[in-house]
Amino acid sequence: MTSRIDAPADDAFDGRAYARDLTTAPGVYRMYAADGSLLYVGKAAALKKRVASYFTKALPTRTAAMVAQIARMDVTVTRTSAEALLLENQLIKSLLPRYNVLLRDDKSYPYVVLTRESWPRIAFHRGARSLPGRYFGPYPSVLAVRDTLNLMQKIFRLRSCEDSVFRNRSRPCLQYQIGRCSGPCVGLVQARDYADSVRQATMFLDGRSDDLTVELTAAMEDASARLDFEDAARLRDLIASIRKLQSRQYVDGTAADLDVLACAMRGAQACVMLLMFRDGRNLGTRSFFPKTNGEDSAEEVLAAFVSQYYAEHGPPREIVLDRDIPEREVIEEALSVSAGRKVQLKTSVRSERAGYLDLVRRNAEVALAAEIGSNAAQRARAEALRDLLGLGEVPQRIECFDISHTMGEATVASCVVFDADGPVRGQYRRYNIEGVAGGDDYAAMRQALERRFRRAVEAAASVPEAVAAEDAAAAVPDAVADDAAAVAAPVRAAAVLPDLLLIDGGAGQVAQANAVLADLGVVDVHVVGVAKGEARRAGDETLLLPGVDGKPGRELHPGAGSLGLQLIQQVRDEAHRFAITGHRGRRQKARNVSRLEDISGIGPRRRANLLRHFGGLAGLKAAGIEEIARVEGINAALAERIYATLHGLESQGQP
Numbered sequence: 001m002t003s004r005i006d007a008p009a010d011d012a013f014d015g016r017a018y019a020r021d022l023t024t025a026p027g028v029y030r031m032y033a034a035d036g037s038l039l040y041v042g043k044a045a046a047l048k049k050r051v052a053s054y055f056t057k058a059l060p061t062r063t064a065a066m067v068a069q070i071a072r073m074d075v076t077v078t079r080t081s082a083e084a085l086l087l088e089n090q091l092i093k094s095l096l097p098r099y100n101v102l103l104r105d106d107k108s109y110p111y112v113v114l115t116r117e118s119w120p121r122i123a124f125h126r127g128a129r130s131l132p133g134r135y136f137g138p139y140p141s142v143l144a145v146r147d148t149l150n151l152m153q154k155i156f157r158l159r160s161c162e163d164s165v166f167r168n169r170s171r172p173c174l175q176y177q178i179g180r181c182s183g184p185c186v187g188l189v190q191a192r193d194y195a196d197s198v199r200q201a202t203m204f205l206d207g208r209s210d211d212l213t214v215e216l217t218a219a220m221e222d223a224s225a226r227l228d229f230e231d232a233a234r235l236r237d238l239i240a241s242i243r244k245l246q247s248r249q250y251v252d253g254t255a256a257d258l259d260v261l262a263c264a265m266r267g268a269q270a271c272v273m274l275l276m277f278r279d280g281r282n283l284g285t286r287s288f289f290p291k292t293n294g295e296d297s298a299e300e301v302l303a304a305f306v307s308q309y310y311a312e313h314g315p316p317r318e319i320v321l322d323r324d325i326p327e328r329e330v331i332e333e334a335l336s337v338s339a340g341r342k343v344q345l346k347t348s349v350r351s352e353r354a355g356y357l358d359l360v361r362r363n364a365e366v367a368l369a370a371e372i373g374s375n376a377a378q379r380a381r382a383e384a385l386r387d388l389l390g391l392g393e394v395p396q397r398i399e400c401f402d403i404s405h406t407m408g409e410a411t412v413a414s415c416v417v418f419d420a421d422g423p424v425r426g427q428y429r430r431y432n433i434e435g436v437a438g439g440d441d442y443a444a445m446r447q448a449l450e451r452r453f454r455r456a457v458e459a460a461a462s463v464p465e466a467v468a469a470e471d472a473a474a475a476v477p478d479a480v481a482d483d484a485a486a487v488a489a490p491v492r493a494a495a496v497l498p499d500l501l502l503i504d505g506g507a508g509q510v511a512q513a514n515a516v517l518a519d520l521g522v523v524d525v526h527v528v529g530v531a532k533g534e535a536r537r538a539g540d541e542t543l544l545l546p547g548v549d550g551k552p553g554r555e556l557h558p559g560a561g562s563l564g565l566q567l568i569q570q571v572r573d574e575a576h577r578f579a580i581t582g583h584r585g586r587r588q589k590a591r592n593v594s595r596l597e598d599i600s601g602i603g604p605r606r607r608a609n610l611l612r613h614f615g616g617l618a619g620l621k622a623a624g625i626e627e628i629a630r631v632e633g634i635n636a637a638l639a640e641r642i643y644a645t646l647h648g649l650e651s652q653g654q655p
Contacts, residue, residue, distance in 0.1 A: 006042040013071055013072060013073070013386055015051070015052075015054060015055035015070065015073075016052065016055045016056065018073060019051045019052035019055060019056075020048075020052075020563060022048040022051055022052075022075065023047055023077060024047065024048050024049065024323060024637035025047060025077050025078075026044060026045050026047070026075040026077075026078050026079075026080060026081040026083070026084045027043075027047045027075050027076050027084050028041065028046060028072050028075065028084050028087045028091065029044060029047060029050070029073060029074070029076075030073060030097075031066070031067075031070050031073050032071055032072045032074075033069045033070070033071055034069070035070040037098065039066055039069060039070065039097060039098050039099050040087055040098070040099040041091045041092050041097050041100055042088065043081070043085050043087075045081045045084075045330055047075050047077065051075070055067070057515075061134070062295065064603040066099045080333075081327075081330040081331070081333060081334065082333045082334035082336075082338075083332060084330075084334075085307055085334035086432065088307070089307055089311040089312075090311075093308070093312075097296075097629060098293060099293050100293060100416075101290050101291065101293060101295050101300065101304035101305070102290060102293065102308075103288065103290045105303070105626040109126070109138030109313070110124065110125070110126050110137065110142050111124075111125045111126070111129070111135045111137035111138055111145075111174060112124065112135070112136040112137060112139070112145055112148055113129075113131060113134070113135050113136075114131050114133050114134045114158075114198065114201065115133035116133040116134070117132075117133075118191075119159060119166070119184045119191075119194060120133065120159075120198050121159045121160055121161065121163075121166070122153070122159075122160055122201065123147060123149070123160055124142075125449045136148075136205040136206075137313070138313050140274060140276050140283055140284045140286035141283070141284050141286065143284070144276075144284050147472070148205075148336075150446060152201055152204070152205075153175070153181070153445075154179075154180060155201075155204070155238065156198075156200060156204070157179070157180060157181055157197065158181070158182075158194075158195045158197060158198065158201060159175075159181050159185065159475075160181070161185055162174065166184075166185045167185075167604050167607060167608065168607065168608065168609075169185040169186055170186070170608070170612040170615075171186060172185070172186055173185075176395055177540075188469050200212055200215075200216075203215075204279070207257045207278055207316075207317075209279050213239055216235050216238055216239050217235075217239060220232050220235035220239065221479035223235060227455060238429040241416055248537050251370060257277065257279065257317040257318065258277040258316055258317075258318045258319075258320065258353075259277070259315070259316050259318070259319045259320070260275040260356045260360050261274055261302065261305070261306070261320065261360065262321075262322035262357065262360040262361040262364045263298045263301055263305070263317065263323070263364065263434040264361070264364035264365045264367075264368045264414075265301065266293070266368060266372060268294055269289070269292070269368065269371070269372060269375070270292050270301045270368070271287055271288070271289055271365075271368035272287070272288045272290065272301070272302065272305045273285060273286075273287050273288075273361075273363050273364035274286050274287075275359070278316070285363060287364070287367040287371075288304065288309075288453070289371055290304065290305055291421075298323065299323055299326060300325075300326065302321060302322075302323065302325050303328075303331065306321070306331055306332075306335075306345070314338075315335045315343045316343070317341065317343060317344065318343075318344050319335075319343065319344065319346070320346050320349055320353055320356070320357055321346065321347050322347075322357055322360065322361055324347045324348060327591070328345050331345065332344065332345045350569065362622055372447050375421065377419070378420075378421070380565060381564065381566055381567035381570075382394045382395065383489075384562065384563035384564040385563075385567050385568065386564075387564065388543075388556065388562060388565070389500070389528065389564070390542075391499075391500070393499075394420070395498075395499035396499055397417065397496065397499050398418040398419075398499070398500045398501075398575070399415055399416070399417050399498040399501055400415070400416050400501075400504065400530075400571045400572055400575040401414065401415050401417075401445065401448055401449065401501075401502070401503055401513075402504040402572070402575040402576050402578075402579040403433075403441050403444045403445055403448070403504075403505075404576075404579035404582070405438070405439070405583060406583070406587060407439065408437070408438020408440075409438065410583055410586040411433040411438070411444050412430055412433065412582040412647040413430070413431040413433055413447070413448030414428070414429070414430055414431075414576075414578040414579035414582060414595060415428065415448070415452060416571065416575045416578050417498075418570075428578055430578070431447070431451055431452075432586060433447055434446065435447075441508075441509065442508050442509065445505065445512045445513070446516060449512065449517075450520075453471075453517065453520050453522050456497055456522070457521070489511070497524070498525055499524075499525070499526060500526050500528065501525050501527045501528070502528055502529075502530055502568060502572060502575075503524065503527065503528070503529045503530065504572050504575060505529060506544065507529065509529060510527060510529035510546075513529075514527055514546065526546070527546050528543055528544065528545060528546075528568075528569055529543065529544030530542075530543060538560065538569060539559060539561075539565070540557075540560075541556065541557075541558075541568070541569070542555050542557055543565075543568070544555070544559065572620070577614055580623045596610065596611075596617075596642070596645075599642060599645050600639075600641075601638050602642070606631075606633045606634065609632050609633055609634075610628070610631055610642075613631045620642075620646065620648070621646045625640055625643045626639075628643060
């Protein structure tokens with residue numbers, strides 16, 4: 001079991017006295033400022049020794065500044081150092097301490113997903129992992145995922161089609177014709193054989209291709225002994241495909257599960273470069289730019305990255321680092337526990353691995369230089385925007401709203417968020433607009449703004465309770481591991497208001513925004529409308545500024561050369577893209593959903609029988625009740641219900 005020890009709140013915090021009473025067991029410690037804000041979360045193999053080190057020796061400038069702000073501390077004792085690492089990552093992710101290195105996770109990692117259903121499909125996935133199934137990855141690029149899917153379809157012939165297509169097929173598709181699918185939609189493969197293909201594909205994606213080859217070889221020999229030469233030939237071809245793949249993709253001459261990491265730093269800016277190998281295949285590189293919060297040690301940044309990244313994404317068997325990191329043994333133990341197998345962190349390598357490490361180092365330096373140049377340009381645009389709008393300070397949070405629909409259908413509002421470093425994609429939001437007349441952009445904008453800022457007002461009132469919930473959840477680390485402490489994170493995020501609110505539209509949309517903010521009592525939010533020019537050409541936009549003391553607001557025409565307008569265009573275009581993507585998805589979903597799915601008593605088999613009998617939904621709609629009743633599995637009552645639904649008679653009270 002674990003326990004929690006609290007320090008008494010005191011204006012003059014005596015760190016040495018507090019540390020003397022601590023246990024030497026492993027655990028997690030938290031440092032709080034006088035205003036109750038969280039300064040830092042750390043882990044320790046021995047709490048007493050680690051906490052005392054902050055108060056008994058000389059500290060770097062940044063750490064000394066943090067320690068000077070401590071008003072109280074609390075610790076949570078854990079059973080093992082590995083458990084302490086996992087708890088630390090959960091707390092950092094949910095509470096976002098001021099002085100911790102934070103890995104900005106925009107949830108854009110691409111994965112391969114193998115769904116969990118009767119006939120699993122294999123597909124590309126990006127975003128929240130809400131779909132039931134096994135997720136393999138993350139991969140460093142979309143190209144790596146596409147390449148993997150291409151191989152999987154060629155070798156194992158699993159379906160990749162959407163469920164709406166799969167349920168309504170009456171004959172095999174082109175994927176079957178070219179040998180990339182086994183045709184489960186029309187019963188061309190037995191459920192047992194398809195399940196074997198799914199299991200073998202899982203082994204391959206798990207990096208167990210050698211075990212898979214051994215299993216397939218034994219099955220081939222067994223089929224040959226039974227004189228089932230057709231099955232033996234199929235297995236022979238499958239083995240040959242896997243061995244061909246292994247022969248041209250390797251590290252050090254053997255299949256390898258390997259990540260190579262290097263960290264480059266300039267001042268307080270850092271870049272961590274990741275090179276991935278899975279089952280010997282080079283999947284490419286990906287660069288990360290963690291928020292260092294003033295940390296200037298590359299070792300500390302790399303240690304924080306390894307802890308946070310691999311707590312979220314499964315680690316490979318071997319991780320090569322360009323430098324040693326603090327508490328490497330503790331992190332290695334924790335990753336091994338979470339992965340259920342041995343995970344090695346190596347800092348001294350030779351041969352090909354040393355060459356890969358040098359390559360990653362150089363790429364990290366190049367990526368960091370490019371990022372610094374980009375950040376400098378971003379800061380220049382933000383400062384120009386401040387001067388353009390006459391703001392007192394550079395806006396630290398910008399939100400922009402846009403509306404998208406097609407002739408009033410499937411209206412969607414988008415809200416995108418930018419901070420000093422650029423887009424914060426994890427805080428983007430879409431709002432499906434309901435209950436307004438089609439094409440009424442004013443009402444749609446008002447609904448979206450009301451939903452956004454009403455929630456902010458309610459969340460602001462709930463922040464004290466949420467902070468209390470954090471402290472209560474921290475008393476039981478197992479609950480924290482289940483995201484109990486993370487309950488407060490959405491509340492905090494929702495309560496944050498933008499410094500600058502951009503509205504894509506003219507005076508009417510801006511008036512809706514001002515009315516919503518006034519009704520909810522929201523102040524200190526600067527509202528600016530972004531109206532397109534007559535030719536709708538970039539650079540011709542008109543900015544609508546709010547008035548003062550009831551007077552009409554000003555209009556600005558900065559021109560295409562204005563750096564401030566360029567930042568507004570970047571934010572506005574991102575909101576437009578995000579809104580269109582959501583609208584298209586909502587509209588396509590409505591197109592893809594068969595009206596038969598809304599009829600009780602119609603399952604996949606009856607739906608397939610109906611569509612096969614009539615050649616599609618149009619043929620079914622043209623049929624009469626008697627003809628529908630002649631389809632296998634359809635009785636007269638169900639035929640009447642189908643006919644009524646397809647012809648809109650139920651809404652009129654007719655049978």
